[in-house]
Amino acid sequence: MSLRHxxxxxxxxxxxxxxxxxxxxxxxxxxxxxxxSAFSIPKAQQLQPEELSRLLxxxxxxxxxxxxxxSHMLFAQAHIVGSEYMGPGSQSAGLKLLQDRIxxxxxxxxxxxxxxxxPWERCPxxxxxxxxxxxxxxxxxxxxxxxxxxxxDWVGKGYPVESGR
Amino acid sequence: MIVVGLFATVCLAxxxxxxxxxxxxxxxxxxxxxxxxxxxxxxxxxGNFRGKVVLLDFWATWCASCQIELPAFARWQRSYGAQGLQxxxxxxxxxxxxxxxxxxxxxxxxxxxxxxEQLGAQYGGVLGLPLTFLIDxxxxxxxxxxxxxxxxxxxxxxxxxxxxx
Numbered sequence: 001m002s003l004r005h006x007x008x009x010x011x012x013x014x015x016x017x018x019x020x021x022x023x024x025x026x027x028x029x030x031x032x033x034x035x036x037s038a039f040s041i042p043k044a045q046q047l048q049p050e051e052l053s054r055l056l057x058x059x060x061x062x063x064x065x066x067x068x069x070x071s072h073m074l075f076a077q078a079h080i081v082g083s084e085y086m087g088p089g090s091q092s093a094g095l096k097l098l099q100d101r102i103x104x105x106x107x108x109x110x111x112x113x114x115x116x117x118x119p120w121e122r123c124p125x126x127x128x129x130x131x132x133x134x135x136x137x138x139x140x141x142x143x144x145x146x147x148x149x150x151x152x153d154w155v156g157k158g159y160p161v162e163s164g165r
Numbered sequence: 166m167i168v169v170g171l172f173a174t175v176c177l178a179x180x181x182x183x184x185x186x187x188x189x190x191x192x193x194x195x196x197x198x199x200x201x202x203x204x205x206x207x208x209x210x211x212g213n214f215r216g217k218v219v220l221l222d223f224w225a226t227w228c229a230s231c232q233i234e235l236p237a238f239a240r241w242q243r244s245y246g247a248q249g250l251q252x253x254x255x256x257x258x259x260x261x262x263x264x265x266x267x268x269x270x271x272x273x274x275x276x277x278x279x280x281x282e283q284l285g286a287q288y289g290g291v292l293g294l295p296l297t298f299l300i301d302x303x304x305x306x307x308x309x310x311x312x313x314x315x316x317x318x319x320x321x322x323x324x325x326x327x328x329x330x
């Protein structure tokens with residue numbers, strides 16, 4: 001394990017210790033480093049911003065459903081055109097919203113999730129959201145890889161967004 | 166025909182997705198003013214800190230990178246406060262109660278208020294955390310640090326501004 005990974009695990013442990021005791025249950029972070037880490041998402045399931053842009057603007061038969069699994073405040077400021085707010089994947093309320101939305105969908109539905117709240121390796125939301133989709137049997141899920149955040153890696157590159165809740 | 170064309174253009178422009186990148190960066194401009202209620206019930210008026218160097222930190226409880234910075238900012242408030250530093254925190258959490266509990270638990274030594282998308286837009290869009298601004302004694306935004314930043318860089322810039330009249 002590299003020093004960088006050790007540092008991330010240490011920060012995750014600090015976060016857990018600071019939040020688990022006092023926060024209401026709906027806001028607790030899941031214990032353990034793997035499910036909440038974006039590292040848990042296989043590289044093959046990651047989608048680069050330019051690929052998503054091509055999917056959205058090209059003549060593609062199978063356009064994906066796009067779900068934002070980050071904070072509502074971030075969504076209100078800017079979100080990918082056509083994306084739906086699902087709530088933070090790090091919180092059980094967010095996962096419930098996502099679960100309710102995807103439950104009736106065919107398991108082959110093309111779904112893209114994204115967050116962009118913070119650097120990919122620090123994002124607490126993508127891992128749990130991806131895991132839920134995977135555990136529910138969805139087989140065509142991609143995770144938008146935003147290395148730094150939504151501002152730098154999507155808005156800053158000129159890809160279209162809209163604002164509002 | 167021209168009128169119809171113009172009308173269509175106006176309609177399309179109105180319906181087009183808004184670009185968050187249209188929000189102007191406040192760098193090297195007078196810091197956008199705001200008045201907010203702090204998490205402990207006080208009044209936070211940015212205008213009251215003219216004459217001080219302000220470190221304005223946008224953060225959230227779920228932001229792992231922010232957790233690295235917060236203790237340092239609290240430490241700087243204590244050590245540089247006499248030289249004219251004022252740290253201000255803006256929580257971008259969706260739930261104020263989460264931020265309040267966290268604030269109390271961390272015993273932060275500076276005022277923290279809740280942010281929202283309007284305040285985010287004033288500061289050029291807070292589309293990724295952490296986001297830190299340094300405002301000089303004349304109320305001008307002199308530095309912007311997006312994402313996980315080497316604290317030594319912020320510290321060095323801070324010392325420069327504190328040494329200015």
